Amino acid sequence: MKANKEILVAIAGLGNCASALIQAVYREKSKKDLKGVMHRDLGGYSIADVKFVAAFDVDKNKVGKDISEAIFSGPNCTEKISDVSYMGVYVSLGPVLDGVASHMKDEFCPMEQKITEERIVAILRESKAEVLLNYMPVGSDEATAFYARCALKAGCGFVNCMPSFICSKPEWGELFRKAGLPCIGDDIKSQIGASVLNRSILHLFDMRGTKIEEALQSNTGNNTDFRNMQDLTRLKTKFASKTNTLISNVSQDIVAKVICNGYDPNIKGDHKICHIHIKAIGTGTEVVFDSKMEVVDSYNSAGVVIDAVRVIKIALNRGISGPIIPACAYFMKLPPEQMEDNYANFLLDEWIHDGSRTIICSHSRIQDFSFSGQRYSEFWTRTIKELVENARKHHLKIKVMSPRIHYHDEKEYLKIIEEAIKELLVCPSGYERNLVIPFSITDPNLKKKMITLLQSCEGINIYSINVAPDEEFLSQVPNICGYAGMDENKIGEELYKELVSRAEVSTIIVVRHQKNQGLEWRIQAIKRMAEVNQKKVIVFGAHEQRQIKKYVGLKGVGIITLGCRGTEIILGFKSSRNTPIVCMDNNSKVDAFLNQMKIATSYSQEGFYGDIVFSGIVNAEMTPRKEVVS
Numbered sequence: 368m369k370a371n372k373e374i375l376v377a378i379a380g381l382g383n384c385a386s387a388l389i390q391a392v393y394r395e396k397s398k399k400d401l402k403g404v405m406h407r408d409l410g411g412y413s414i415a416d417v418k419f420v421a422a423f424d425v426d427k428n429k430v431g432k433d434i435s436e437a438i439f440s441g442p443n444c445t446e447k448i449s450d451v452s453y454m455g456v457y458v459s460l461g462p463v464l465d466g467v468a469s470h471m472k473d474e475f476c477p478m479e480q481k482i483t484e485e486r487i488v489a490i491l492r493e494s495k496a497e498v499l500l501n502y503m504p505v506g507s508d509e510a511t512a513f514y515a516r517c518a519l520k521a522g523c524g525f526v527n528c529m530p531s532f533i534c535s536k537p538e539w540g541e542l543f544r545k546a547g548l549p550c551i552g553d554d555i556k557s558q559i560g561a562s563v564l565n566r567s568i569l570h571l572f573d574m575r576g577t578k579i580e581e582a583l584q585s586n587t588g589n590n591t592d593f594r595n596m597q598d599l600t601r602l603k604t605k606f607a608s609k610t611n612t613l614i615s616n617v618s619q620d621i622v623a624k625v626i627c628n629g630y631d632p633n634i635k636g637d638h639k640i641c642h643i644h645i646k647a648i649g650t651g652t653e654v655v656f657d658s659k660m661e662v663v664d665s666y667n668s669a670g671v672v673i674d675a676v677r678v679i680k681i682a683l684n685r686g687i688s689g690p691i692i693p694a695c696a697y698f699m700k701l702p703p704e705q706m707e708d709n710y711a712n713f714l715l716d717e718w719i720h721d722g723s724r725t726i727i728c729s730h731s732r733i734q735d736f737s738f739s740g741q742r743y744s745e746f747w748t749r750t751i752k753e754l755v756e757n758a759r760k761h762h763l764k765i766k767v768m769s770p771r772i773h774y775h776d777e778k779e780y781l782k783i784i785e786e787a788i789k790e791l792l793v794c795p796s797g798y799e800r801n802l803v804i805p806f807s808i809t810d811p812n813l814k815k816k817m818i819t820l821l822q823s824c825e826g827i828n829i830y831s832i833n834v835a836p837d838e839e840f841l842s843q844v845p846n847i848c849g850y851a852g853m854d855e856n857k858i859g860e861e862l863y864k865e866l867v868s869r870a871e872v873s874t875i876i877v878v879r880h881q882k883n884q885g886l887e888w889r890i891q892a893i894k895r896m897a898e899v900n901q902k903k904v905i906v907f908g909a910h911e912q913r914q915i916k917k918y919v920g921l922k923g924v925g926i927i928t929l930g931c932r933g934t935e936i937i938l939g940f941k942s943s944r945n946t947p948i949v950c951m952d953n954n955s956k957v958d959a960f961l962n963q964m965k966i967a968t969s970y971s972q973e974g975f976y977g978d979i980v981f982s983g984i985v986n987a988e989m990t991p992r993k994e995v996v997s
């Protein structure tokens with residue numbers, strides 16, 4: 368279903384986080400051995416599918432350089448895990464705005480030049496970037512809004528990796544939704560960072576009923592992110608984001624104290640040390656928890672961004688816009704909607720795998736309430752259940768639509784198919800759109816209408832259920848893909864075996880009440896088996912009652928009825944008690960009769976052999992006949 372396998376990414380702010388992300392991608396591209404990632408494959412995309420096509424910075428030591436070189440320029444200091452080959456993509460100059468705090472000027476070496484939105488948009492467009500990652504330093508609200516606007520204008524999805532609020536604000540979410548672009552934000556919740564760890568521990572304390580009295584988290588580091596955060600005026604949103612992620616994961620009111628700007632010049636490179644302290648009351652006594660964790664800060668963020676860009680790509684493929692709620696909740700500290708991490712992970716997993724919309728138009732007779740053919744009904748209910756379970760196992764969205772009618776109303780049924788098509792047509796592109804329908808419309812006019820209807824629904828894969836596809840149907844509906852249903856030959860063989868196992872028969876009368884390809888296949892199978900066993904087969908239509916009656920009661924004659932369960936009753940075969948009959952299919956009129964115990968009992972008391980046999984071999988996995996249309 369993928370339009371192309373590459374994910375074209377642009378980056379604003381080529382600092383440590385960008386460097387870690389790019390190195391991780393190149394490690395996977397070159398050695399394919401990047402260990403410890405959340406998703407090696409995410410919805411069909413690998414980490415190596417990411418391609419960097421544009422980058423913006425203000426630092427004179429980075430601007431104008433190839434990305435592969437710029438990421439190793441100071442003040443970047445993260446660990447090197449990969450050689451990054453020359454990309455032919457040069458870092459463009461962005462506007463400084465509020466990106467560089469006055470105390471950071473010596474570090475970020477900003478080139479002050481007026482750069483317009485149009486210029487950035489033009490570069491993004493030219494690069495064909497699909498996603499723009501925002502890695503501005505903490506406190507860069509203006510610069511972040513600037514890049515968000517550029518993404519909207521250039522038609523890029525947006526991932527806001529830092530704590531200026533974009534995706535968590537409804538008005539921004541709406542702008543992305545209206546522009547048909549997905550976004551994920553705000554502020555990366557690192558792979559195993561202080562936030563996610565502390566959230567989990569606090570959640571545990573809360574779940575186990577302790578009363579949390581103190582919750583303290585402190586982060587200490589020595590990279591530019593930490594040095595930038597020495598200016599407390601830039602920290603308002605960072606505090607808000609970090610605190611919100613903690614308090615939102617417990618049911619009790621807690622005061623969480625977060626120190627996110629601990630600066631320690633002795634910490635080496637891009638390492639971050641985090642301490643978590645919790646004091647609680649558990650069953651009347653004190654519980655104290657203290658822990659220390661050390662991580663390489665930027666790789667911890669890269670491990671999440673690497674998934675976020677792939678989610679954006681999938682959203683673009685599927686035409687989904689606005690904040691991707693489960694991704695925001697799982698990846699970000701301040702999402703539009705906070706969720707418990709396990710739940711967010713579960714929802715995100717469902718979201719990722721939900722690449723298809725399948726609608727099964729089931730027949731009313733398949734439903735339990737159907738008054739005709741209880742066995743038939745049970746059989747198809749089971750078949751549909753299997754199809755649905757199979758789809759769920761593969762995380763596919765599936766819906767069963769049935770006409771709520773008590774009889775075989777083909778007009779009503781056609782309406783259901785029409786409705787299903789409408790529903791599939793409004794489902795965004797990027798989804799596989801499957802329609803599963805029985806071929807049981809027999810009225811020639813309605814069948815013609817159905818064929819015209821199916822011919823008009825381009826991009827929808829059509830599967831049949833119930834029987835093998837009939838030739839006429841196959842030739843007229845170009846997007847027919849496969850079927851799920853009974854093997855008609857097998858049914859013929861089963862019926863033959865059933866009959867032969869009951870009585871010594873030399874002649875087999877096959878009665879069929881309609882003509883269709885399915886019945887033809889069954890008859891062929893019966894004939895084939897009979898030929899092997901040197902038995903004679905005579906085929907009649909149900910309307911040829913007089914002819915059939917001539918054989919009833921004759922020694923060595925057995926009857927198989929096809930497409931007309933209960934023919935024995937219609938034909939008045941009362942005297943046929945010595946003629947073994949096996950029948951299959953559904954005739955709602957007769958079935959209603961049979962459901963009346965009185966008749967059924969009286970027949971069985973008279974030793975009537977022609978009980979109902981329903982044989983069908985199910986191929987519950989859909990069998991594609993050709994490649995699914997993408």
Ligand SMILES: NC(=O)c1ccc[n+]([C@@H]2O[C@H](COP(=O)([O-])OP(=O)(O)OC[C@H]3O[C@@H](n4cnc5c(N)ncnc54)[C@H](O)[C@@H]3O)[C@@H](O)[C@H]2O)c1
Pocket residue numbers: 379380381382383384385423424425426443461462463464465466467475502503504505510528529530554555556557560590591592595664665667668
């Ligand atoms: N684990 C993590 O490292 C982590 C987790 C969550 C959030 N974040 C956030 O991600 C952001 C980036 O972190 P980092 O460690 O890469 O920071 P960094 O200081 O290493 O990089 C910031 C980059 O942005 C550039 N820049 C500044 N103003 C700019 C502008 N107007 N236009 C273009 N570029 C500009 C700087 O020159 C620098 O290259 C920070 O806000 C940080 O708080 C980091």
